[in-house]
Structures are given as structure tokens and as C-alpha cells.
Amino acid sequence: MLTTLLVALIFSVFVLFWQSSLLIAVITGSPIVFASSRAIRDGLRLAGVGPGQTVFDLGCGDARSLIIASREFGAKGIGIDRSIYSYWRARVNVWIHGQSKNVTIMQGDFHKIEKQLAHADFVYLYLLNETLAKIEPWLFQHIGARTVVASLAFSFSHHQPYKTVETTNLAQKTKIRLYRR
Numbered sequence: 001m002l003t004t005l006l007v008a009l010i011f012s013v014f015v016l017f018w019q020s021s022l023l024i025a026v027i028t029g030s031p032i033v034f035a036s037s038r039a040i041r042d043g044l045r046l047a048g049v050g051p052g053q054t055v056f057d058l059g060c061g062d063a064r065s066l067i068i069a070s071r072e073f074g075a076k077g078i079g080i081d082r083s084i085y086s087y088w089r090a091r092v093n094v095w096i097h098g099q100s101k102n103v104t105i106m107q108g109d110f111h112k113i114e115k116q117l118a119h120a121d122f123v124y125l126y127l128l129n130e131t132l133a134k135i136e137p138w139l140f141q142h143i144g145a146r147t148v149v150a151s152l153a154f155s156f157s158h159h160q161p162y163k164t165v166e167t168t169n170l171a172q173k174t175k176i177r178l179y180r181r
């Protein structure tokens with residue numbers, strides 16, 4: 001009886017934490033939606049990500065992009081997400097896929113890792129147009145001269161993509177756009 005109550009309590013706390021994280025994310029204009037692996041793979045392939053390179057995912061969600069970059073492309077991954085739910089989900093996911101050596105996950109606002117962006121070979125983004133518009137000057141100021149930025153589904157306001165490819169994300173046709181400084 002006591003065990004059942006304890007399990008029910010833990011489960012309820014988890015559901016409450018999970019649902020409130022999703023609600024906060026929607027209210028703050030950054031819904032937690034995870035991209036399809038296929039779309040991520042197309043982006044990494046288009047950018048020519050390879051062994052030894054470093055891939056950043058700003059707002060990494062469940063870290064799928066970094067796990068694919070590490071397992072299938074031999075890259076190192078760095079991800080950051082301000083949602084505590086996404087952070088833990090990413091860490092557990094990385095661990096389950098045995099990529100803890102190659103993929104680092106941090107919790108917090110991605111602006112705090114701006115100094116590291118100069119060393120990024122590839123920055124992957126799946127953020128709304130409004131968010132991209134806000135971070136555009138900051139991001140292009142901090143990336144390196146050869147860093148490739150890929151945006152899935154959404155576009156920057158001022159920079160023009162140098163390559164675009166069609167892909168399928170969440171069962172819908174969309175585009176991945178590549179940018180440089």
C-alpha cells in the first residue's frame with residue numbers, strides 16, 4: 001500500500017514537473033518541440049559535418065542532434081537548454097546512447113556560452129523566427145569566420161542563406177538553411 005502511494009506520488013510529481021516545463025516554454029515563446037532525426041541528418045550532411053568537428057545546438061531539447069552528430073558523423077557535441085526538463089532529458093538521452101564522452105550538455109540560457117561559439121564548426125538551431133530575429137546580431141558577432149549556422153524550418157531576417165535544402169520534419173516538408181558570417 002505504502003509502496004503504491006509512493007510510486008503514485010513520484011509519478012505525479014514527475015508529470016507536474018513535465019507539464020509545467022512545457023507550459024513555461026510556450027509562455028516564454030520557445031515551445032519544446034523535438035525535430036525529426038531525418039531533418040537533423042539532412043542538416044548535418046548538407047553542412048559537411050565530419051570527424052573531429054564541434055557541433056553546437058543552442059536550445060538542444062533532447063540532444064538528438066548532438067547524439068546523431070557524434071554517432072553518425074564522428075563530431076563532438078555541445079548543447080545547452082534553459083528548460084530543466086530538456087536538460088535532464090538530454091543528459092539521460094546522451095547517457096542511454098553511450099555518447100557521454102563526446103557530448104556535453106549544459107543548463108541555462110545559451111547567451112552564457114557566447115565565448116565558446118568562436119570554436120564551433122557548426123551551430124544547429126531549431127528556433128522560431130522571432131527568436132532568430134532577436135539573436136541574429138549577437139550570434140553572427142560571436143561565431144567564427146568559418147562557423148556554419150544551420151536553421152531548421154525558420155529563417156534569419158537579415159542574413160541570406162548560402163545553401164538551402166528541402167527536408168521533412170515532423171511529417172511536413174520544410175527547409176534547412178545554411179548561413180555564414
Ligand SMILES: C[S@@+](CC[C@H](N)C(=O)[O-])C[C@H]1O[C@@H](n2cnc3c(N)ncnc32)[C@H](O)[C@@H]1O
Nearest residue numbers: 030033034035059060061081082083109110126
Ligand atoms: C523547438 S525546441 C528545439 C529542440 C532541439 N534543438 C531540436 O532540434 O529538436 C527549442 C528549444 O530551445 C530552448 N531555448 C529557447 N530559448 C533558449 C535560450 N535563450 N537559452 C537556452 N535554451 C533556449 C527551449 O527550451 C527548447 O527546448
